[in-house]
Amino acid sequence: MALLEGLLQVLYTYPLLAAVLLLVAYLHCSGIGSSSNPEGKEPPGPKGLPVLGNLLQLDLKRPYETLCELSKKYGSVFTIHFGPKKVVVLAGYKTVRQALVNHAEEFGDRDITPIFHDINKGHGILFANGENWKTMRRFALSNLRDFGMGKKGSEEKIITEISFLMDVFESFKGEPFDTTQPVSYAVSNVICAIVYGSRFEYDDPKFKAMVQRANDNIRLSGSPSVQLYNMFPRLKPWVKNLQQMLKNNEVHVEEMKRIIRGLQETLNPQEPRGFVDSFLVRKQDAEEGEQKDSLFHENNLTCCVTNLFAAGTDTSGTTLRWGLLLMAKYPHIQERVHEEIDRVLDGRQPLAVDRKSLPYTEAVIHETQRIANIVPMSLPHTTSCDAYFQGYHIKKGTTVIPLLTSVLKDESEWANPYTFHPEHFLDDQGCSVKRDAFIPFSAGRRVCLGESLARMEVFLFFASLLQRFRFTAPPGVSEDELDLRPAVGLILSPSAHKLCAVPRS
Incomplete structure (x- = not known):
């Protein structure tokens, strides 16, 4: 109801906007709400209004919660209308995995919403399809592995960055501080070392602005106003968050180009320093061979770098x-992590191979990923052809949302789905247990290409920080008062808070 009142107030304040919406209504009215399909049964779902669809039923700040509730009524495959756009939602572990893995070809394309079309224009990795996506993803995977992603090379880069982050945490001398910026800088520098071949100082103003823009755009992309723009692209002139995102992207691309020009000037094709150098070599080879249809061009390079930088910074940093x-919220769990790390490592630097010998610490990290649920709706897919799935016909080009939150909190898969419970990943003897429904990086063709790096990063940073510090709520704030309700955004970050990093003696 509050959404309806807010919408009416906006229409009253901006009569031109009202006229635009009326025009949109006229253009779409004839098709909305029609569910007849002579070729087969479509997934069920709530009846929508012309143009608005099911908009008034959605909590646009946390749409994943509405979709989870709707799945209880309509089942694990159902239809909903985001404005005039028909969307099929997949809920629950069995259904999501069946679609993304067993029917990977049909459900493997990316649905490119208006905002990400505006920014990427079909280039790069995250928001591309067809040959462009295949070529860029294949090249990125191959070259990121060459530069140590998920291997010893990246472990060395992470451990180097850990020392810088430790210095920042220690500088607060146990006083409360916001962890957002230092953690973002540290995690971002790992991907920068792999992509560019070098890291940045935390006080570098260009680097700080780069990280801030990436974080801001991820936050703004999940805002209600940008979601409304994705449903009604004609609203573009009135969406301030959209304008800010486009401005941020324009500045970001120019900064990427500046860095790339510097790398081009010092390029040695025989000794590439990172992903960008390898791409520049391929681009140069294509130009010398007069390959006019080559996908190794500047637009793909800047989009790939932007995709890797944003994804590599925000997801791991947020986790x-x-x-x-x-850990501050549940000090008894933190104490068990401290005890295990102290007993097993005896003061030495944690390494990636220690994951097997630190099962409780690893279980805490996995449970953090499960309960934090940072990409609750995944990134939307689209059907590449007509799909026949679980008795339903889903037409080619239909937007599909694999509802990851319904997997990570599937009541049939987890003993305590809504509680922070590390024992989900441990057996009765305290040994690690693999859980099939644990897919925080999604699954199938569109699984996160940086998964191996992210797993290593989060483990090494987390174990190293817990080895050195005890994390507590600020003085005067009880553990019960620490808010676990996420902030609004495409990626679910913690709400604004401060912690104390108390050095352990």
């Missing part, structure tokens, strides 16, 4: 911040 907040 780590959730982990530290949860």
